[in-house]
Amino acid sequence: MDGSSPVVAAASDGDRCGDSEKREEETPMQAGAVGFSISRLDTLSALRLNRTRPSADKDLRYLHLLWKPGELLQAGRSSPGKITPTRVKRMGRVQRNVGTVGKDLYAVKRLREAANSSEIETVQRLLEDGVDPCAADDKGRTALHFSSCNGNETIVKLLLSYGANPNQRDSLGNTPLHLAACTNHVPVITTLLRGGARVDALDRAGRTPLHLARSKLNILQEGESRSIETLRGEVTQIIQMLREYLNLMGQNEEKEKLEHISNQLQNTRTREQVDVVTDLLASFTSLSIQMQNMGDR
Structure with a gap:
């Protein structure tokens, strides 16, 4: 060398x-x-x-x-058209990633569609598969927005149990509670309140469950076609909503008055008796709104 x-x-x-x-x-x-x-x-x-x-x-x-x-x-580089083992692995990895993303996008879209069309079994299956209940569309709407707007209390409960956010806003600033209030779905409002929805976000115009209750009671007072069972059931729903609202607001004195009205409703036997309780609840709601307005000044 x-x-x-x-x-x-x-x-x-x-x-x-x-x-x-x-x-x-x-x-x-x-x-x-x-x-x-x-x-x-x-x-x-x-x-x-x-x-x-x-x-x-x-x-x-x-x-x-x-x-x-x-x-x-x-x-x-390999000649044109020749696929090397490395290229095959890389292409496979890209396809798997795209496939997973595509699958997830389809699943969350399907969840919103199922919630909108009240397909309870499909919603439950997708949630059990791990689909994100908070995933929103391009307008910020989630499955909870759709089910709240449609008044499907069962799906609302199901979504909340899997972690859906009751205070999530869409692109217009609406929460699921807003939509439930706009469509007068009292049981859904009660469920959302129990699930942690903020009562101060019920309506962008500043309305509270008290205002909604008064509107619903006015409709009940003007209607004549409802049976006593239907009327009693709707008044009961309003009482349940107000009970949740007053409980969240910490208004114990008002809660006691509401419970007194609820007991009277349970003892009704005729349509006239239900009408009396309805009028009493309407007066209670109007008075509570006045007191609330005075407190806000």
């Missing part, structure tokens, strides 16, 4: 080939290295680009390509 250059010595050590044939093949490589002023490290890297014994022509070609990185990268 005394007569060989450091470049040839490094190549020989790296490839562990000490025979004369190897050295003869490396002689043009040495000249090429000197002619192109390639460093010892670059030449060794060039030799290692081909794991088999490189010929002199191939060595010079790789040395030449070291001066043109773009061509070297192009040379390392």
